[in-house]
Amino acid sequence: MLRPVVQCLLLACAVSLSSTAVVLEDGKPLQWSHAFSQVTELPEQNGVTTPNPSHFLHRMSFYKLLIAATDPYMGTMGTGAEDSPVWGLAIQLAWLLSSGRLADPTGQTNCGLGEPMCISLNSWWSCNYFVSALPFLSAAQQGFLIPGMQVQMQIPEGFGEYCSNYADCATKYPDAMNKWDAFFQGLRDAATSPLPDSEKKDLLLGLYWAAQMASIYASSACNAKQSLYSSEEISFANSWLNSAEYVSAAHFQSNLVLSSKFVVPLPGRVLKEGDVAPNIADLTAEENHSLNTFTWMKNINTLLGGTLVSMWQKAMCSPTTREKGRTLLEQLMLDPSFATPTFLSIITGMSTRTMT
Template identity: 45%
Template sequence: MHPLWVVTVLLLQCLSSHTAVITEGGYPYLWHKVPDRHGEQPPEDGVLVIQPWDYLQRMALYKWMLNATDEYMTSMGSRPNENPLWNLPLQLSWLYKSVRLADPTSATTCGHETGDILCVSPHSWWACVNYYLSVIPFLAAVETGLLGQGVTVQVQAPTGVEQDYCASQEDCDVKQPELMLKWESFYQALKNLSTSDLPDAEKKEQILKFMWDAQTSSLEASSQCKDLQKNYSEPEQKFSRIWIESTEFMAATHIHSSLEKAVPLMAPLPGRILKEGDKPPNIADLSEEENHALYIFYWMESMNSNLEGALKNMWRSAMCSTTARKRGQEVLSNLFLDPKFAVAGLMSIIKDMSSTC
């Protein structure tokens, strides 16, 4: 394990009372409340019916995907929970704890403590975006046979929304053919690499490339959720846009988002929906770590905008080798976790990394 991660984990454990808590017992919230395998959920007339507008049902999709792919992830390392897909259920856990899955219009009590707290609102922009990172990857896993042969899935759609969600894997092949292909390519690569004679380090790098390619494609497809952003305050809308952009910076480093490594990076995410008047780094009821992370999000968005997208393009170009990508991971960790890190030196760091390409 890289020394930087050891220090980061220890530091965040010491500050746990001041940062958002996104796990319980070391796992995403209510992880132990969902079945380990899809076979443990009784089918209806031979069809596996999933209700992704319930938090436990959506979390179950992640658990089934993780358990189905673990056997192909031996090149990731020998420690428990090395599967890089762990970042997905952790994201869902953060959305749940920060009440971002709830109805932002307050027209219903869906997702709120006054109603069904496990309800996932179809009016939530965050829930809509997460749909493209949960239901569609799951349907692609079914399509590639990872969950067994002959599995038929029916997805319950919410009522009263404009988004044209998938009802089955066949339906998704029509509505989201390119995105389904991205995730199917990732799963197929897992199978092929598991029997390959390539060194584990090279297998790992290829797996991470395919995975992050699929995840960024999901975020691009989630642009169909855009109309739902109007349900939030201007600060939350701005954060949501920046959050999408920041994922591309992370994806370019091919970070190995195991359970252990992903938790520290998500802990500083804001633990509540932002409201009018929130201006980092001086939001009184958010922790110093949350304020700092938000400040960096805003700074990077401003820098990239001022450079007309050049910052993101330069960053992608700089991530040209395994060595450069490891350094990129360290830079991002320092940016978001170390308030003393000099952000003014980021451009020179990127240029230095680019010079090795």
């Protein structure tokens, strides 16, 4: 249960942002034009790059720099400049800012409210750190940014769940760092691979999502921070995490256009006690629909003892079924007329066929 003062702060933030979170600005994620285009624009001390992950522009810069550094290796993703799957993480960060989820939920600071570019490390949602700082550190270690580049994140005392440099992250969260290393190495290998582009694309997306999921699992180090939110926000957060299992298994290509379509209907403010979809008055029909769908997927999976996720993962066993899965997810999340029981029956059928 949120303390009244915290509820007031979050509600005030929500009102100022309106019910629908704006994630794009001139066709790019919020603040993209202000994010750094060169690694040398980040803070530096004694030859060591020292970004501040509590500053929104620094985190957005991680993505801008990553996309620029890896685009030459992303030819299998498409011919456009916005086909990299990393765009999805940038869009997600923009939504977290716009919806007020990066603000301090304790109410003890003005971070994220009066200081809009401030990311509060008290926020559970700020543990987006694991899908922003970790890939950036890995890319630097793998030589994608500047040869020999050293990075030391500015992490204040008292936040031991965060790691601050490559060696620290590799020690605390070895699975996540190993998988990001594998993704970046896979990008290099794909450049000389004789495989058809379609196979290389599916392979690279598999490596990318394996790394992203490992970072999401690592973020469980922040779970205690969920207690600062309403039960409705906690339920949504957990449902949102659960949904990643589906998009990951389907090797979703989280480019700029597709990611925007999936993120725009997410709730544009922090949920409060009594917010029950699909009847939240100050949220749009699309936001209510997405919340209702997330909740349904999580509840059904729980009732089935976790087998909905496992059935989906078994069904997503080939490029062909993964393509069908991506279409199915788009229908489920974006088409209010698409019945959730239909989703369940299709998964059951697909999963059964893969075992015969």
